[in-house]
Amino acid sequence: MNDMTTVKATTTKDFDPVTFDIIQSALEAIADEMFVAQVKTSMSAIIYEVLDLSTSVLDRHGEIAASGAGIPAFIGVLDKAIKGIFKKYSLDEIKPGDVFASNDPYFGGVTHLNDMVLAAPVFHEGRLIAWVSNIAHWNDVGGNVPGSMSTDATEIFQEGVRIPAVKLFEEGRENKAVFDILYVNTRLPDYLRGDLWAGIAGLRIGERRVLELVEKYGADTFEAAVDDYMQLGERRARAALRNIPEGTYTFEEEQDTGAIHRVTLTINADEFVVDLTDNPKQKGSSNSSREGTEIAVQLAFKAFTDPDAPGNGGFFRPLKVVTKPGTIFHVEAPGALGYYSEVEIRVFDMILRALASHFPGVVPAGNFASICGTTVGGPHPEHGRHYTIVEPQIGGWGAWEGSDGPSGQFSGFHGETFNCPAEVAEARYGLAVDQVALNAEPGGEGQWRGGKGIDVHYRVRADNNFLSLGYTRSRIPPWGVAGGLDGSTNYIELRRTDGSKERLSFATNVEVNTGDVIRVVTGNGGGFGDPARRSREAIERDILNGYLTPARATEIYGYEG
Structure with a gap:
């Protein structure tokens, strides 16, 4: 049985803080090396030139421990994708050598079907200690139009092949059926094949480097260092909140379509609450998943409070996002999400504009x-x-x-x-x-x-x-x-x-x-x-x-x- 608890009860006081710093910096370096490996081996220019991807090392619970280079909004997908895996698989079903894939926003994919998440658990002596994961935009995953993004789509079924957090590899064995499904559902099979295996290569590099770190310092020290890093992120966020005047701030903005988007922010010493419930109903392909909206809020929250703090799971603990199912910021199945990014970027803008009105010179x-x-x-x-x-x-x-x-x-x-x-x-x-x-x-x-x-x-x-x-x-x-x-x-x-x-x-x-x-x-x-x-x-x-x-x-x- 896989054990997600530490072998013995310890506190961060039992460890050397210098060793913690070394491990925490190494995690960032690992995520960056994963990024470089994927960039240098990908087939599509949107990955190797535009760098439309991101990588991360996550803790055993699926919280971001270290984020690599790449799109900030993509890094925020990866913890949510791992949690989607946990919803579908019990701990006993997650094995060494497994590699998971998900592009479905209704199964942890978060964004749209073009963005494929790959994730692998990292085990040490039978103990789940971390995850490595990446996400990249693939040029074509099927659907009713080339490129798989259609402004005319009204259902996700029209946007391409859906991969709902399935195993590409099971205990190291390739699941050929899933690979075949991916290859046959694209107009660009050679490109998809190259981009897929580049992502797998990135995971393998990440897993190898994490295990080297664990072998050098021990699993207990490794996990304690990750936990300490999370605590640092949370401390930095809460310290920033204490320096912001408490209050409620509202903002509304007209969009190109004439629709009005609204946000209400409530800030106190313990919590930063973003309420997006009063917004238009989902429509067409310009919708965001609940998790995607949360990412946009996380980015604005970090940019405003402490841009230099670690961008890990701990930093976002004081943040609360409130949405209403069936709206553009919380799409319900089978809503389409091809142009999700244009919805999320509006949230990012609105939050910063709401704050700018009350904190001149910041934005x-x-x-x-x-x-x-x-x-x-x-x-x-x-x-x-x-x-x-x-x-x-x-x-x-x-x-x-x-x-x-x-x-x-x-x-x-x-x-x-x-x-x-x-x-x-x-x-x-x-x-x-x-x-x-x-x-x-x-x-x-x-x-x-x-x-x-x-x-x-x-x-x-x-x-x-x-x-x-x-x-x-x-x-x-x-x-x-x-x-x-x-x-x-x-x-x-x-x-x-x-x-x-x-x-x-x-x-x-x-x-x-x-x-x-x-x-x-x-x-x-x-x-x-x-x-x-x-x-x-x-x-x-x-x-x-x-x-x-x-x-x-x-x-x-x-x-x-």
């Missing part, structure tokens, strides 16, 4: 705040095989007092990922990259201006290709602060060979053909402070860089060249 102006998921595919012009690219986009961040906003960055919610270089895009995708530039459109001016979004042109090189996308902040721009102007919006401009143009924000399977140009435009962040107070040197630098026309400089800043 910058608004950023482009969308994943801007862009999917293009079809027959490759050189060999005719089907290709599909899935790209999140980068954009402009908001300015704050004393600094212009950063340009060409992923949103704080997404984080730590990159754009795909033009050279790689042209080599791997069936597209030509005619332009990669920062967004020169007006928006975000101020004493300190918002960061610039991007203006990228993809030229289609074959007929019968398709375009799917999901962009929010396409109507309502990022907000300015303290007199700074609002930023600009996110959209795609489809330029046809006949000279016609079409502006898109949410669309599925739009046909594109040889010579059509897909122009990706992401927003400039909001400005901070009265534009009239911007320095002449900064204005002239913006004109020189092409970010500002002389006419616009005169209109907004009163500049005379």
Whole structure:
């Protein structure tokens, strides 16, 4: 029988704190090594270039002990995925050599079907001591459209193959039936195969390194060090809470669709409560699971309270999230979740905006705040095989007092990922990259201006290709602060060979053909402070860089060249 308790009763006082520090730092290094191993062996550019993945080492209970590099919102999935495994399997059914897979939000997958979680228990002398886990976005997992994300989906059944926390390996033996099901339910079996085995390789590295650590220091010391790290996270969170004035803060925000999203925050010395019950009913594919909403709240909570504290399970113990089943922030089966990220990023934004109203100077102006998921595919012009690219986009961040906003960055919610270089895009995708530039459109001016979004042109090189996308902040721009102007919006401009143009924000399977140009435009962040107070040197630098026309400089800043 697997025993999740320690062999003997001990306290952290029985151990050397220096050894604890070594073990805790080693856990972070292990998670990072898992990340690198997966990146270097993956097949898809969205993993090895964009870095749309995350890794983690978790304790025996499935709480995050150490988070590796990668998307913060993905790291928060992994503890919830392990708890999904515990709901389905008893301890006696979890064995050394097991590897679990889950992409189903209703079985611990949390996000959407494209994001596959892999997890393996780590045993030492028959004792479960830890878990290693990773998550990565796969380009295609079946469903009614290539890329598996459809703005038209109304049920999860339309979005691809569902893997509900099943065993890929059982006691080290490959479950070939599950592998076959995965390979046959994708339009890109070679890519899926490569990305899957890269994830497995990452787990094996993590398991090996954890066991090396346990062999060196002993299982009792290892578990005590993990518990101590959790306690440190909790202490840091509670210390931060004590420095925040108690109160109740509400905020509501209109969305591009006209819907109103609402949040109520209640803060005291012991608890940070986020109430999202008063929100629209679930609809289409823009819904989040209850666990996914919790992740968005966790990210905002940590960013506001103590960004430098350990991002482990202990840190989030004072946090409470309240949702209502059947709403966009707590989807019920069989609701679709293809564009879950656009829902979660709204929660992240709203919480920070609610706090910004009461704690000036803590939160910058608004950023482009969308994943801007862009999917293009079809027959490759050189060999005719089907290709599909899935790209999140980068954009402009908001300015704050004393600094212009950063340009060409992923949103704080997404984080730590990159754009795909033009050279790689042209080599791997069936597209030509005619332009990669920062967004020169007006928006975000101020004493300190918002960061610039991007203006990228993809030229289609074959007929019968398709375009799917999901962009929010396409109507309502990022907000300015303290007199700074609002930023600009996110959209795609489809330029046809006949000279016609079409502006898109949410669309599925739009046909594109040889010579059509897909122009990706992401927003400039909001400005901070009265534009009239911007320095002449900064204005002239913006004109020189092409970010500002002389006419616009005169209109907004009163500049005379």
